[in-house]
Amino acid sequence: MHRWLGRVSRNEEAHVPRGPYRDRDGVTHLVPRTTMPAPFGALTAARELHKHGVDPRFDVVLIDQPLLWDGTVRGLSDRVVYRPTDLYPAGVKARMQKRIIGAADGVIATSGEVLRGLGSPRQPHLVLENGVDIAHFVATAESERSAVCIYVGAVDRRFDWQQVRAWAQARPSVRFVVVGPSPAPPVALPDNVELPGGVPYSSLPSLLHTARVGMLPLSDDPLNAGRSPMKLFEYLAAGLSVVARETPVIGPDENAGLFTYSGEENALAALDRALSYRSPNAEGIERAQQQSWSTKADHLAEFLLKLPRR
Structure with a gap:
């Protein structure tokens, strides 16, 4: 749909790998291809992982894009963490964000202002600003x-x-x-x-x-x-x-x-x-x-490991 509307060119689409691929750092990426944008289509995280042969169980799942939430995300791990990177005062992202907060085990916000925008999350939460390489x-x-x-x-x-x-x-x-x-x-x-x-x-x-x-x-x-x-x-x-x-x-x-x-x-x-x-x-x-990504990663790992499992 984004390509038909001119938001993504054919050239840009062609550069997106089809199926899972592993980069030089050992990180596996999977970019779903659907007719309709999430969350308006039939995309679910568990089905997409199964389709490409990726084991759909993880030690921790972090989600930072509200539009990628669906009910199957909760079942991917005993620890699900919402990582909002922006303010969503209204609209479909705000509605999806409420669903995520209701299901998540923890919250990691990229700023104090983003955390305040969530109200008072009941879960363990952390402010972890973006860092630098x-x-x-x-x-x-x-x-x-x-x-x-x-x-x-x-x-x-x-x-x-x-x-x-x-x-x-x-x-x-x-x-x-x-x-x-x-x-x-x-x-x-x-x-x-x-x-x-x-x-x-x-x-x-x-x-x-x-x-x-x-x-x-x-x-x-x-x-x-x-x-x-x-x-x-x-x-x-x-x-x-x-x-x-x-x-x-x-x-x-x-x-x-x-x-x-x-x-x-x-x-x-x-x-x-x-x-x-x-x-x-x-x-x-x-x-x-003092804001290096390695330092941020240490803080992130410490927070995640302390979260209780469901």
Whole structure:
């Protein structure tokens, strides 16, 4: 259905492996192919696993996409954990989320705001923010970088094009680079804004190492309130200072080169502080090291092993 509606191209669909496949890290992936999107079709997790010869019993099941919930998920393990990564105030995801919470043995939220959005879950719960692959992003010793501000990631309704344009107009000598697959921007942009398109994950470190400031220009979209953006720590790990819109999750840490703004009235001042911060940002690298995925994995494993079995 997504392909018929033009949301997925034939080329994109062709790159999705058919059936289970194991990556270089030993992780087995299985992407279901159905006529109708979940949860409107006949997809069930247990049936899909059986069909492809995958044993449908696991030590732990984590589910982080509400639309992939069905009644058979509960039977896949004695420990089922819901891991919400976003706020779902209304709609079909909100309805599915209520079903998951009613059946789950534990909850792991990616931010305190996301956990608060669930009310008061009766299950054991944990806030575990997104982390960073330190070894992938950390730069070696280098000289001070030039005035380049960069954003890497999805460019959708949660991205504030107006703020990027305002920054670029106010600081014409600074280069602003917005990296990510996206349609044409909804506003006209000055000549010092570059749109190179999407890049492979393997190329991100070398790209970030050319910049001085990482941007998180979040829009007024309510979903931004609970986001725990991985790119925040990726920027810091790569030696950038960061300018970000303040949210309940993202607050200032100027000692680590993280500068926030509340609106257009103080956004330019926050950008200027980030641009004038020492480069490369050694303090930011140190903070990012405390958020490594290996540390997060240890916390995750400890939480999961303490959950009672059903």
